[in-house]
Amino acid sequence: MQVLTCNDASLDRHNLGAHLVAAYLNVKSQKISFLTVERLKSIWHDLYTYGYYTPVAGTRWYAKDVAEYLQRTET
Structure with a gap:
């Protein structure tokens, strides 16, 4: 709920x-069905730990990239 109700844009731009x-x-x-809970956990883990997520070898997605991708998957 904190994530959803946070009004401080500096914490999650x-x-x-x-x-x-x-x-x-x-x-x-x-x-x-193309995403799984495990994949979402992996995305968060990598972003939190390394500062980026690697969807395929040699590609780095940062928070902005992941947010844009996830936004396109919303129904």
């Missing part, structure tokens, strides 16, 4: 938290 929650809910409700 790209609304990544909200997009991750939306993607999680879409996965759990089976509205999308």
Whole structure:
């Protein structure tokens, strides 16, 4: 709930938290099947730990890139 109700844009400039929650809910409700809970956890882990997520070898997605990708998957 803190992620969804946070009004401090400096903490999450790209609304990544909200997009991750939306993607999680879409996965759990089976509205999308190309992502899994495990993949979402991996994305968050890598962003938090390394500052980027690697969807394919040699490609780095930063918070903005992941947020944009997840936004396109929202139903």
